[in-house]
Amino acid sequence: MAEFMTLMTDAEFEALIDRNSPSLGKGGSRLVHAALGRDDLVIKESLQPFPSGNFTEWTVWNAVEKMAEDIMGNQQNTDLLTLFARCFSISQNGRYLMMERLLPLEPTDRVPMTKFPQWLTDKKPNAFGRTAEGQIKVLDYGLINFYLALNPKNRNGNSIY
Numbered sequence: 001m002a003e004f005m006t007l008m009t010d011a012e013f014e015a016l017i018d019r020n021s022p023s024l025g026k027g028g029s030r031l032v033h034a035a036l037g038r039d040d041l042v043i044k045e046s047l048q049p050f051p052s053g054n055f056t057e058w059t060v061w062n063a064v065e066k067m068a069e070d071i072m073g074n075q076q077n078t079d080l081l082t083l084f085a086r087c088f089s090i091s092q093n094g095r096y097l098m099m100e101r102l103l104p105l106e107p108t109d110r111v112p113m114t115k116f117p118q119w120l121t122d123k124k125p126n127a128f129g130r131t132a133e134g135q136i137k138v139l140d141y142g143l144i145n146f147y148l149a150l151n152p153k154n155r156n157g158n159s160i161y
């Protein structure tokens with residue numbers, strides 16, 4: 001994935017959107033596009049003036065990656081790395097976000113909810129997808145419960161997060 005810059009302009013993102021392919025989905029705040037020539041990526045376009053969903057996903061993904069690093073003095077935590085759809089790139093004002101493309105869940109798939117952090121706000125099935133190998137990941141984590149995430153004293157014991 002090294003061929004994409006972490007930060008790109010809106011124009012660079014717009015050139016990567018596959019306009020001939022139907023959009024892959026639409027939520028309350030974003031339209032999700034297929035990427036030209038790439039069936040492994042999506043481009044999320046924020047439809048709001050302040051692109052909080054893209055910004056939050058980008059921030060959360062970077063934290064998930066960082067906590068999985070083996071850094072001296074830190075307790076390495078790789079638990080979330082396979083549970084969150086990877087983010088690759090964001091546009092300079094956050095309007096566009098490039099994310100790993102997931103497949104829809106199969107009817108027999110069950111989301112292992114206890115593995116996911118409690119601070120995820122959208123826990124409906126359409127917030128999750130699967131990789132070709134069957135790994136279930138959250139693909140909509142644009143809205144998280146910061147109150148839960150930032151205050152460890154709020155945890156009720158169902159989850160370690």
Ligand SMILES: Nc1ncnc2c1ncn2[C@@H]1O[C@H](COP(=O)(O)OP(=O)(O)O)[C@@H](O)[C@H]1O
Nearest residue numbers: 024025026027028029030032100101102139140
């Ligand atoms: N990474 C992805 N891979 C495949 N489909 C996706 C991906 N992200 C979003 N989608 C599809 O687009 C829909 C809307 O995206 P979502 O991130 O939920 O937007 P919103 O934040 O507006 O709810 C999702 O419900 C899903 O169907």
Ligand SMILES: [Mg+2]
Nearest residue numbers: 027028122140
């Ligand atoms: Mg959604």
